[in-house]
Amino acid sequence: MTSITVDRSVDRHDPRLIPGSKHHVAMTIEGELKLYFPDGQTLPCSGVQGLTAVLTDTEVGTRPDGRPQVHLTRLLTYLHSTEYGVLISLNPFRDNGGTLTGVGPGGVEALLPGDVTFDQFLVVKLRGRLYTNLDPLVMAANSITQWPPMGTPILSQTATMFYDVEDLPGGLAATAAGTARPRLALAAEDLCGSRLTRYVDISPNP
Amino acid sequence: MTLTRARPGRWALARRLCVIAAIVARALARLASGWATRWLGARVTGRPAPGPALFADALATLVEDLGPAYVKVAQILGTRADLLPRHVCDALARLYDKVRPPPATAALRAVPAALVAGVEGGTGGLTPLAAGSIACVFRGRLRSGETVAVKVRRPGAVRALSLDLALLESAARLAGRLPRLRGIPLGAVTAQLGDAIYQQLDLAREAEDLAALRSDLAVLPAVRVPAVLAAWSGPDALVLEYLPGLERTRTPPAAEELYPSAVAAMRACFHMLFLAGLVHCDMHPGNLYLLPGGSCVLLDAGFARRLAPYARRHFADFFYAMSRGDGARCADIVLGTATAVLADADEAGFRRDLTKLVEDHSGLAVRDFDLVGFTARLFDLQRRHGFAADPQFVFPILALLVLEGTLKQLCPDVNFQREALPYVLRGLMT
Numbered sequence: 010m011t012s013i014t015v016d017r018s019v020d021r022h023d024p025r026l027i028p029g030s031k032h033h034v035a036m037t038i039e040g041e042l043k044l045y046f047p048d049g050q051t052l053p054c055s056g057v058q059g060l061t062a063v064l065t066d067t068e069v070g071t072r073p074d075g076r077p078q079v080h081l082t083r084l085l086t087y088l089h090s091t092e093y094g095v096l097i098s099l100n101p102f103r104d105n106g107g108t109l110t111g112v113g114p115g116g117v118e119a120l121l122p123g124d125v126t127f128d129q130f131l132v133v134k135l136r137g138r139l140y141t142n143l144d145p146l147v148m149a150a151n152s153i154t155q156w157p158p159m160g161t162p163i164l165s166q167t168a169t170m171f172y173d174v175e176d177l178p179g180g181l182a183a184t185a186a187g188t189a190r191p192r193l194a195l196a197a198e199d200l201c202g203s204r205l206t207r208y209v210d211i212s213p214n215p
Numbered sequence: 216m217t218l219t220r221a222r223p224g225r226w227a228l229a230r231r232l233c234v235i236a237a238i239v240a241r242a243l244a245r246l247a248s249g250w251a252t253r254w255l256g257a258r259v260t261g262r263p264a265p266g267p268a269l270f271a272d273a274l275a276t277l278v279e280d281l282g283p284a285y286v287k288v289a290q291i292l293g294t295r296a297d298l299l300p301r302h303v304c305d306a307l308a309r310l311y312d313k314v315r316p317p318p319a320t321a322a323l324r325a326v327p328a329a330l331v332a333g334v335e336g337g338t339g340g341l342t343p344l345a346a347g348s349i350a351c352v353f354r355g356r357l358r359s360g361e362t363v364a365v366k367v368r369r370p371g372a373v374r375a376l377s378l379d380l381a382l383l384e385s386a387a388r389l390a391g392r393l394p395r396l397r398g399i400p401l402g403a404v405t406a407q408l409g410d411a412i413y414q415q416l417d418l419a420r421e422a423e424d425l426a427a428l429r430s431d432l433a434v435l436p437a438v439r440v441p442a443v444l445a446a447w448s449g450p451d452a453l454v455l456e457y458l459p460g461l462e463r464t465r466t467p468p469a470a471e472e473l474y475p476s477a478v479a480a481m482r483a484c485f486h487m488l489f490l491a492g493l494v495h496c497d498m499h500p501g502n503l504y505l506l507p508g509g510s511c512v513l514l515d516a517g518f519a520r521r522l523a524p525y526a527r528r529h530f531a532d533f534f535y536a537m538s539r540g541d542g543a544r545c546a547d548i549v550l551g552t553a554t555a556v557l558a559d560a561d562e563a564g565f566r567r568d569l570t571k572l573v574e575d576h577s578g579l580a581v582r583d584f585d586l587v588g589f590t591a592r593l594f595d596l597q598r599r600h601g602f603a604a605d606p607q608f609v610f611p612i613l614a615l616l617v618l619e620g621t622l623k624q625l626c627p628d629v630n631f632q633r634e635a636l637p638y639v640l641r642g643l644m645t
Contacts, residue, residue: 045637047644049434144539167539168640194640 024120035207059088075114103130140171168196271306284379286348294620311501316346415517431491437479475509489642526607531642542570560601
């Protein structure tokens with residue numbers, strides 16, 4: 010069982026604290042997530058740990074169905090496994106955005122419970138090569154009741170292909186594969202995702 | 216013997232149509248008389264009245280009488296318990312490997328003399344093992360001591376297939392002119408299927424394909440393909456290592472016991488579809504044996520097709536895009552591979568409707584994914600919006616439909632998408 014540490018002095022269930030907030034948290038990959046290689050080899054990613062940070066916009070919009078929505082920007086993703094020699098980070102050339110949408114109509118007070126989804130463009134450093142994805146790795150969690158959603162699995166249900174950065178026209182800034190073939194895939198044969206395990210307070214006077 | 220597909224003349228086709236009509240009439244008369252006898256018997260003795268099984272059995276017999284082309288179609292349909300009533304599938308099941316055998320002397324005449332000489336006991340040493348739509352199989356022992364399976368064509372199969380495939384293709388071309396079926400390349404698809412079925416007569420080609428399948432699938436230790444004894448094989452006979460233990464029991468093992476074998480069979484299919492490119496399109500229960508202990512045996516590569524590299528790649532790409540719910544990319548793939556576009560084709564409408572179709576299916580649990588329904592709706596969209604699909608995709612879809620139908624009967628809980636994933640990903644990377 011993963012232990013979760015949450016600062017009890019802050020009510021993370023209060024949706025009004027979400028807009029304009031910035032959070033750093035520790036996370037761990039859970040489930041059957043694997044890296045697939047063209048020759049059939051696989052590398053398990055379960056248990057790989059790291060850090061992530063998310064910034065929320067200051068403005069909350071309203072969808073046509075009346076549900077409040079706030080845009081999210083992922084500032085940091087850093088996952089490393091010494092065992093497997095894999096380092097996963099954000100691709101700084103791409104927009105790593107997402108949304109938090111309240112499940113019911115209303116204003117900022119209705120952001121929780123909400124559905125959160127992220128599109129992530131990553132850089133995977135492995136065996137001396139850099140790989141990046143052109144289709145986003147989509148991760149989502151439904152009906153979360155606190156922000157950030159500590160302890161809630163954020164799931165990925167689709168596979169994502171990765172290209173060797175050297176094969177891509179434009180390298181890390183590429184948005185299309187051209188003639189390049191994918192060299193790596195990140196996928197799970199069943200449910201997988203990440204779980205936020207520990208709040209990291211980076212304020213000067215914690 | 217070199218097999219060049221003959222194009223029968225009109226008179227030959229007309230005569231065959233008359234023969235078919237006579238066979239159907241005889242079957243109807245037999246059915247009526249059998250039903251009346253059973254009904255009267257039921258009235259007199261109080262036994263149950265004749266049920267639907269009588270009709271299903273009559274249908275299977277009719278198909279046998281009509282010949283190999285119709286048996287082939289029935290074998291494919293018989294795997295689809297979701298399309299046909301269960302009792303019909305059960306009746307058609309005997310067509311997998313228990314088609315009424317030809318007279319032994321006639322069948323044995325097809326065994327090359329050199330092979331007969333190499334078998335202990337000559338023709339007397341060959342025991343009938345199975346009879347399929349196009350070929351018969353005997354068991355024998357070579358003088359070198361090896362027990363082998365000897366496959367030869369059924370007598371009359373070449374002529375019967377030539378006539379019936381030509382008839383079916385003519386019917387498909389005519390049907391393709393109907394307004395409701397415009398845009399479906401019925402003629403091209405039926406011609407490709409017809410060529411593939413006809414090629415099953417060429418046992419030298421099957422020997423090559425079987426050897427290639429055995430080599431391709433050697434990476435999957437749980438999947439067994441019998442070895443070809445090339446020195447004894449030729450265009451008229453295929454000699455294989457004999458694999459014991461394939462006899463069917465009246466009570467098949469429980470689904471849980473067969474699950475690992477079903478997984479092995481799925482992996483074999485996905486390896487062929489997404490990686491190797493040579494696809495066994497006929498994995499019905501007469502050709503695919505799930506064995507207790509987690510292994511499976513794949514026989515009969517007569518209906519195997521090699522996909523063009525672009526088709527293999529696009530097929531994998533389509534599955535990947537579908538798994539992501541990316542209908543726009545699915546539309547790009549289908550439109551990019553369309554072989555004909557009608558003058559009034561509606562590309563925007565096709566993109567809109569395919570995106571919706573993919574979205575409707577992407578959220579479904581694996582057990583709820585209906586491959587037949589999805590494929591039918593995809594073909595319908597192409598037809599309605601004026602795009603003709605590349606017939607290259609017919610074979611992988613057919614292979615999946617037959618395998619899915621076969622496994623769902625034996626092992627309903629098999630998870631196709633989960634097992635396909637690693638192969639789709641590797642197919643995209645290679």
